[in-house]
Amino acid sequence: MTRGFRWPRPRDWFITPSSPTSNSNATLTTEIDWARSVPFIFMHVACFSLFWVGWSWIAIGAAAGLYVSRMLVIAAFYHRYFSHRSFKTSRWCQFAFAVLGCAAAQKGPLWWAAHHRHHHQHSDRSEDIHSPYKYGFWWSHVGWVLSKRYFHTDISTVKDFAKYPELVFLDRFDLLVPAVLGMALYTLGSVLRFAVPSLNTSGPQLLVWGFFVSTVFLFHGTSTINSLSHLIGRQRYETGDQSRNCFVLALITFGEWHNNHHYYPISAKQGFRWWEIDFTYAGLALFSWLGLIWDVKIVPTQVVSPAGSINTPSSL
Numbered sequence: 263m264t265r266g267f268r269w270p271r272p273r274d275w276f277i278t279p280s281s282p283t284s285n286s287n288a289t290l291t292t293e294i295d296w297a298r299s300v301p302f303i304f305m306h307v308a309c310f311s312l313f314w315v316g317w318s319w320i321a322i323g324a325a326a327g328l329y330v331s332r333m334l335v336i337a338a339f340y341h342r343y344f345s346h347r348s349f350k351t352s353r354w355c356q357f358a359f360a361v362l363g364c365a366a367a368q369k370g371p372l373w374w375a376a377h378h379r380h381h382h383q384h385s386d387r388s389e390d391i392h393s394p395y396k397y398g399f400w401w402s403h404v405g406w407v408l409s410k411r412y413f414h415t416d417i418s419t420v421k422d423f424a425k426y427p428e429l430v431f432l433d434r435f436d437l438l439v440p441a442v443l444g445m446a447l448y449t450l451g452s453v454l455r456f457a458v459p460s461l462n463t464s465g466p467q468l469l470v471w472g473f474f475v476s477t478v479f480l481f482h483g484t485s486t487i488n489s490l491s492h493l494i495g496r497q498r499y500e501t502g503d504q505s506r507n508c509f510v511l512a513l514i515t516f517g518e519w520h521n522n523h524h525y526y527p528i529s530a531k532q533g534f535r536w537w538e539i540d541f542t543y544a545g546l547a548l549f550s551w552l553g554l555i556w557d558v559k560i561v562p563t564q565v566v567s568p569a570g571s572i573n574t575p576s577s578l
Contacts, residue, residue: 292401295410301437302408305367308474315467320454324447324472329480332366333516336484337542338549339363341518344375344423348530349546349558357428367440367477368484370433376419377412381488382527386503392488395504403482403489440477447472483514491520499525507538516541522561529561 339359342348351359360371368374377391384390391412394402406412415433417424424430432439451468454461495508498521505524512519512533517540519532533540549555 292397292405293410294405294408295413296408298413299408305474306478308470309478311466312470312475315464315470316462317471318462318467320461320463321451321467321471324468325476325479328365328472328476329483330516332362332476332480333483334542334545335359335362336366336368336480337516337518338546340366340368340371340374341378342530342542342546344371344420345378346528347422348528349550349555351555353426355554356426357432360429360432361439364432364436364439365443366480366484367437368481370415370436371429372417372420372423372433373415373436375423376416379419380416382524385501385505385524386492393504394489394492399489399493402492403485406488407485440473444469444473486511487515487518487520491518495521497521501525512539517543526561526565528559530558531560534561534566 340363343351343356343359344363363371363374380389380391386393386395388396390396392402392406397405448465448469450465451463451472452465454468455464491506491508491511492504493506495506495511497504497506501521501524503524505521507519507521517532517538519534519538519540522534522538523529523532530546531540531543532538533543546555546558550558
């Protein structure tokens, strides 16, 4: 047995502990917590079972639909709402979209927002938790998520949302929603196998395509912003870091124009120019029209021009 390895208790996989104080000044620890990384590794390995379960159009449709819907929720709520408070919403809507965000299997809303806020405070400096310039592509893309240091939620960074017990619950039991989603897909596929056999699907097939394959693509799509968006693309604004705009990455993430975002973080609209496609903002505009969100912050006109002289606001 590898020295230092311990078999985890089941609760280690399903409960994310919180840390009441910030450790932003601590020395970076790159040690991977292999025991707690078992579900993450299993999810990737499970994708290979698609060669046994086969495929159907409904399975591919489920995978695509769940990628699109969950990416939009991650970008709109985990990122632009919980991390940057780019708009306001009701407590019920806040909870509903936190649940949908948990379905992406990228941990809870408090964990996600706390680490993202820390990133903005120290972007591409030694304290940055996932800078590809400081610690390499592998670490910035996936390594930091599996590390022992960043498994906890730094509650001191998200006190504004940590006051809601329902969000704390979702954050602590962050694998509960993905487990329910997986079971729902398996049940749906099993029912369709007997009810509508012409669809050529099954419980295992919908589980593999709708959950495992879709979630793995979703994770790596989201992670390109931590890694590749600091390596490739164009840097329109001087932001004191290596954040860049990349058209391909913006398409993958439905509107994450990273250099624009680092220049004016609180804007709910990250596509500053007419050609910078931002599907996430389009969704937020629809939610605003429906009355689900309000006080939507967007970048002022004078900020869009690099020549504009205005101070970059707080990352919150």
